[in-house]
Amino acid sequence: MARYELVKRSVALITLTNPPVNALSSAVRHAIAKSMEHALNDPKVSAVVICGENGRFCGGADIREFAGPLRGPPLVPLLDAIEAGEKPVVAAIEGVALGGGFELALVCHYRIAHFKARLGLPEVTLGILPAAGGTQRLPRLIGIPAALELITTGRHISAQEALKLGIVDQVTEQNACEVAVEFALRAVAKPLSSRRVSMLTTPCPPDLDALLEAVTMQVKKKARGVMAPLACIQAVRAAATMPYSKGIKRESELMATLFNSGQARALQYCFFAQRTAGKWTLPSGAQWNNSKPREIRSAAIIGLGTMGRGIVVSLARVGISVIAVESEKKLLETGKQMVIGMLERDAKRRGVSASLNLLKFTLSLQDLKDVDLVIEAVFEDMALKKRVFQELSKVCRPATLLCTNTSGLDVDALAGVTDRPHLVVGMHFFSPAHVMKLLEVVCGPRSSSETIATAMSLGKRMGKVSVAVGNCPGFVGNRMLKPYLDQATFLLEEGATPEQIDKALEDFGFAMGVFRMSDLAGLDVGWRVRKESGLTGPDVDPKNPPRRRQGRRYCPIPDMVCEQGRFGQKTGRGWYMYDKPGGTNAKPDPLIQNLLEMYRSRYGIQPRNISDQEIIERCLFALANEGFRILEDGIAARPEDIDVIYLFGYGFPRHGGGPMFYSSMVGLERVLERLEHYHQAHPDVPHLEPSPLLKKLVACGSPPVQKWREHIKTMHSHL
Numbered sequence: 001m002a003r004y005e006l007v008k009r010s011v012a013l014i015t016l017t018n019p020p021v022n023a024l025s026s027a028v029r030h031a032i033a034k035s036m037e038h039a040l041n042d043p044k045v046s047a048v049v050i051c052g053e054n055g056r057f058c059g060g061a062d063i064r065e066f067a068g069p070l071r072g073p074p075l076v077p078l079l080d081a082i083e084a085g086e087k088p089v090v091a092a093i094e095g096v097a098l099g100g101g102f103e104l105a106l107v108c109h110y111r112i113a114h115f116k117a118r119l120g121l122p123e124v125t126l127g128i129l130p131a132a133g134g135t136q137r138l139p140r141l142i143g144i145p146a147a148l149e150l151i152t153t154g155r156h157i158s159a160q161e162a163l164k165l166g167i168v169d170q171v172t173e174q175n176a177c178e179v180a181v182e183f184a185l186r187a188v189a190k191p192l193s194s195r196r197v198s199m200l201t202t203p204c205p206p207d208l209d210a211l212l213e214a215v216t217m218q219v220k221k222k223a224r225g226v227m228a229p230l231a232c233i234q235a236v237r238a239a240a241t242m243p244y245s246k247g248i249k250r251e252s253e254l255m256a257t258l259f260n261s262g263q264a265r266a267l268q269y270c271f272f273a274q275r276t277a278g279k280w281t282l283p284s285g286a287q288w289n290n291s292k293p294r295e296i297r298s299a300a301i302i303g304l305g306t307m308g309r310g311i312v313v314s315l316a317r318v319g320i321s322v323i324a325v326e327s328e329k330k331l332l333e334t335g336k337q338m339v340i341g342m343l344e345r346d347a348k349r350r351g352v353s354a355s356l357n358l359l360k361f362t363l364s365l366q367d368l369k370d371v372d373l374v375i376e377a378v379f380e381d382m383a384l385k386k387r388v389f390q391e392l393s394k395v396c397r398p399a400t401l402l403c404t405n406t407s408g409l410d411v412d413a414l415a416g417v418t419d420r421p422h423l424v425v426g427m428h429f430f431s432p433a434h435v436m437k438l439l440e441v442v443c444g445p446r447s448s449s450e451t452i453a454t455a456m457s458l459g460k461r462m463g464k465v466s467v468a469v470g471n472c473p474g475f476v477g478n479r480m481l482k483p484y485l486d487q488a489t490f491l492l493e494e495g496a497t498p499e500q501i502d503k504a505l506e507d508f509g510f511a512m513g514v515f516r517m518s519d520l521a522g523l524d525v526g527w528r529v530r531k532e533s534g535l536t537g538p539d540v541d542p543k544n545p546p547r548r549r550q551g552r553r554y555c556p557i558p559d560m561v562c563e564q565g566r567f568g569q570k571t572g573r574g575w576y577m578y579d580k581p582g583g584t585n586a587k588p589d590p591l592i593q594n595l596l597e598m599y600r601s602r603y604g605i606q607p608r609n610i611s612d613q614e615i616i617e618r619c620l621f622a623l624a625n626e627g628f629r630i631l632e633d634g635i636a637a638r639p640e641d642i643d644v645i646y647l648f649g650y651g652f653p654r655h656g657g658g659p660m661f662y663s664s665m666v667g668l669e670r671v672l673e674r675l676e677h678y679h680q681a682h683p684d685v686p687h688l689e690p691s692p693l694l695k696k697l698v699a700c701g702s703p704p705v706q707k708w709r710e711h712i713k714t715m716h717s718h719l
């Protein structure tokens with residue numbers, strides 16, 4: 001777990017050996033303690049260098065160990081002892097120094113960083129704080145404002161920024177370990193007292209309280225209801241107002257308030273869920289680590305609407321040549337100008353040059369004959385998409401992968417009109433596609449493992465979090481959205497307002513409430529889908545009872561809003577009113593209030609007071625209930641996949657873990673009981689009827705999320 005060797009006759013070189021990130025597991029901590037003791041007691045040793053194997057210094061504490069009892073030497077006394085030692089210790093930072101890894105570097109007397117290294121204290125993103133002295137040493141080293149920023153955001157910084165801030169002593173392009181050994185030899189004769197960061201006085205700004213207050217306000221605005229950043233601020237205050245010995249105790253007390261919190265468990269679950277999601281697997285045995293993706297050098301995008309433009313940008317900025325196709329000259333020219341503008345702004349922000357030379361714009365599908373992959377992003381209309389796929393089938397070389405960006409249509413039906421159904425897959429991007437991190441890779445029953453591997457790998461290359469899902473209407477994300485939206489509109493009928501529902505969801509932590517989100521996405525899309533499904537419009541049988549469709553409760557209010565030309569932000573009116581078409585500042589609209597009142601009186605509905613608790617339970621438990629059905633149906637392989645989709649595609653708060661983790665945190669029995677209660681009150685809403693899988697899990701003693709798979713195994717998979 002740590003290799004000990006003597007180099008240059010007098011330097012003890014301690015190499016952490018815990019791949020892949022040299023996390024500070026109990027065994028590693030034990031090995032460091034033993035190696036340091038050896039080095040400090042060996043008279044031949046005059047200095048020590050600590051580095052990590054495989055070019056990675058240390059990724060911090062072993063997060064997997066957080067769930068169990070503490071074993072091995074605790075980190076704080078171990079690090080204090082390294083700093084207090086009488087021989088100079090130099091950290092050779094390559095790759096990453098994160099969390100406890102950064103704190104280990106901070107107790108070394110000198111720090112040498114490779115120019116590609118990244119440093120940071122990301123504990124806040126795991127719902128905790130840097131509790132191995134990080135909140136006490138960093139402010140002493142770089143001052144309160146800079147330390148606060150790094151600790152409350154968890155941002156990773158480059159070696160160059162670390163040098164500027166005074167965190168590292170030298171940045172090198174050579175082997176950091178070799179440079180550190182030479183550095184250590186030169187440091188032998190020098191006094192160490194000024195190099196012990198915990199002994200430094202924290203440079204304190206005169207307006208400390210005002211600064212802390214301002215950061216507190218910022219943090220509360222950005223991460224509503226999240227505890228860890230606030231605890232970080234308090235710990236940094238201790239570094240400014242207390243000696244190290246007291247500050248470190250305060251750090252530990254604050255850590256105790258976070259460590260076992262639901263938020264910390266949720267955030268740590270998110271860390272691993274995100275990594276698990278990339279590990280797709282098919283019933284055939286093909287999976288992420290035995291299926292080779294194809295290399296994609298060129299791609300084509302059909303349709304330069306909002307989605308198409310975002311996809312072009314996502315591809316071009318990772319160096320893929322893109323041919324963009326539109327059906328009309330005017331649309332092509334508008335799309336071209338917008339793509340160029342987006343790429344130029346993106347390149348400016350990243351300090352690189354825009355890859356405009358990779359782009360080609362055309363009106364002719366004939367230009368696509370040699371591309372490696374096509375992504376169709378035309379209007380959400382099955383007949384139109386089928387025509388495009390038939391055409392592509394004729395034009396593209398037989399090996400070209402054909403992908404669709406449909407947000408919910410049948411991928412297999414599209415595959416069926418081509419000459420290569422095994423090379424057809426869904427790549428469902430989220431709007432705006434160059435910003436949103438989620439990609440649902442929709443595996444049709446005939447998609448080959450190579451096709452899936454290629455789509456997943458292309459997603460990763462574009463910086464997306466890709467999740468493989470099965471083919472059903474709406475796939476995972478949009479299928480689950482339906483019961484969530486339905487509950488929100490039923491609550492409107494019963495007496496709530498859009499702003500009350502949105503506030504309850506935003507207080508819960510959603511980036512946006514359901515109505516604000518719908519206004520942003522555009523209300524007309526859902527309206528068209530409802531018309532096509534016979535739920536509204538002229539084809540609806542007039543004998544239908546007004547608030548029932550297809551044998552279940554139906555709320556026509558969204559249709560009434562659309563009938564008034566209110567399509568959301570783009571028209572300046574939707575569930576809210578905006579200053580102008582395209583405006584983003586949502587204000588409650590008295591016209592919507594009137595509409596709701598008239599609607600309720602027309603149907604004799606007596607509005608009632610609805611609590612935030614009911615809003616959260618009905619919206620979120622209906623959402624999760626559909627998630628259970630999706631697991632039963634084999635549309636998602638694991639609850640983690642569903643959670644990752646909701647975290648990255650739908651603004652579910654990370655500190656809630658995603659709808660499935662949230663259900664387990666609330667308690668599956670409680671979720672079941674509440675769903676039964678609401679279903680009894682609303683028997684005409686099938687989405688509120690608890691799913692068989694939820695009942696089964698409760699009957700099995702409500703196992704933790706990570707074990708649900710064992711109970712789903714026997715069921716059918718669509719992946």
Ligand SMILES: C/C=C(\C)C(=O)SCCNC(=O)CCNC(=O)[C@H](O)C(C)(C)COP(=O)(O)OP(=O)(O)OC[C@H]1O[C@@H](n2cnc3c(N)ncnc32)[C@H](O)[C@@H]1OP(=O)(O)O
Pocket residue numbers: 020021023059060061062063064075096098099100101122123126128129130131132272275276
């Ligand atoms: C008190 C608390 C203290 C003292 C702490 O230190 S808390 C931990 C603080 N550290 C972090 O938050 C760093 C977490 N890790 C990362 O950000 C990244 O993994 C990385 C930047 C270090 C490397 O990124 P990358 O190259 O993309 O690799 P992966 O993210 O895919 O990770 C590879 C596998 O390693 C597992 N991993 C990573 N870090 C840890 C860790 N600190 N503890 C346990 N396991 C870790 C990760 O889950 C991947 O595992 P597999 O998916 O391959 O099984």
